[in-house]
Amino acid sequence: MTDTAGLIPTRPSPTPRTPPAPRRYGLRTALMMTASGWSANQFAALLGAYRAAGLPDAAVNALLAVYAVGLIPGLLAAAPLADRYGRRPVAFTALALNLAATLLLMLGAGATFWLAPGRLLTGISAGALLAAGGAWVKELSAPPYAPAGTETVAARRSGIFVSLGFASGGLSASLIAQWAPWPMVLAYLPHVALALLAGCLALGGPETRPTGPRGRTRSPGARPVGERVATGRTAGFRRAVLPLAPWVFAAPTVGFATLPGLVDGGLTGRQVVYAGVATAVVPGAGVAVQPLARRLSGRSRLLTGAAGLLVMAAGFALAVPAVAYRQPVLALLAGAVLGAGYGLALTYGLATTAALATPAALARLTSYFWSLAYLGMFAPLLLSALSATVPMTRLLAAAAALAVLCCALLAFLNRANGSRGPAR
Secondary structure (H helix, E strand, O other): OOOOOOOOEOOOOOOOOOOOHHHHHHHHHHHHHHHHHHHHHHHHHHHHHHHHHHOHHHHHHHHHHHHHHHHHHHHHHHHHHHHHOHHHHHHHHHHHHHHHHHHHHHOOOOOOOHHHHHHHHHHHEEEEEEHHHHHHHHHHHHHOOOOOOOOHHHHHHHHHHHHHHHHHHHHHHHHHHHOOOOOOHHHHHHHHHHHHHEEEHHHHOOOOOOOOOOHHHOOOOOOOHHEEEEOOOHHHHHHHOOOOHHHHHHHHHHHHHHHHHHHHHHHOHHHHHHHHHHHHHHHHHHOHHHHHHHHHHOHHHHHHHHHHHHHHHHHHHHHHHHOOOHHHHHHHHHHHHHHHHHHHHHHHHHHHHHHHHHHHHHHHHHHHHHHHHHHHHHHHHHHHHEEEEEEHHHHHHHHHHHHHHHHHHHHHHHHOOOOOOOOO
């Protein structure tokens, strides 16, 4: 007997206890991940509009940083709560906070002091959704008793839906801000609708937190516990993730946050739209590259991560002439290449994390990966600071070289297990 997805052997029973349609529930709950990504990028696309409305540059940059300040604590706090109390209640609480954060940002159109708490709450809620929602989507898409190898498919689903949110949120907000009235209010309405829709669709999703001895679910077809590890402090996780994780968001944020401001001199009156297009193209390329990620993962999970770093290196190299000659089209192309590398690296990171974690520690280990990945969001700030003394073209070239070095390090540290993935 199998489940409706045709993937998972189950015990014969007149009344199965497993969800009747895990794949359907996995897709419905995945829309929560889209809401998380959407909330992250909708504000970034409105930076020009806020500056035009009189908000000082220092205040705008501070509001960008407030998001990151809230996000990592949100990740780290939500993960143990999800492992202890369940994915479902923590994910729904995070979604409600995500919606409340957007409402605060809408109030900021009339009173700017609402923007700081709105951005902070956006970071906290988005991080909590990534931790609890990501584990929930993975377990609904590939339950703990699924055959080995299913983690890659499930992890890719979570990454794709996050990327769709990144791409759609920025583009939608920029188009509204460019041509609609009351841009700092109306630009946030699509996320309000998306968050409500995501909550309604996920209502039927069952709880998936593992139960049983030591928090593990023992079912036919489950892999031996000894094949996995429980926490991010293990040598296997460090070798598999640390050389790559910060690049996961360093590359795309440079692509849609740094490059547009360096090449938009000839786009008078269209800077907001150009920035929005960049926020769509970069993560959109991460979604488009998923068929390649699937083929590479079928051969070797490690190959997917190495390819991601090399593609990012190519994107940084392409950004050098784009900035040197201030070419917006070439900058968009460089951003797309950076986004493709992001898509490959994100798939590798999430699949590797899912393979290394025990079911009871999945949310926690996933939060460690996301936290390391989001450190890369400080890359634009670092480049901006260094550009006061070093030309930006040299910094971008150095980033390309460093990505290649990290690729070599990743391959070296995991060389003994390159056929299927990093050592456990």
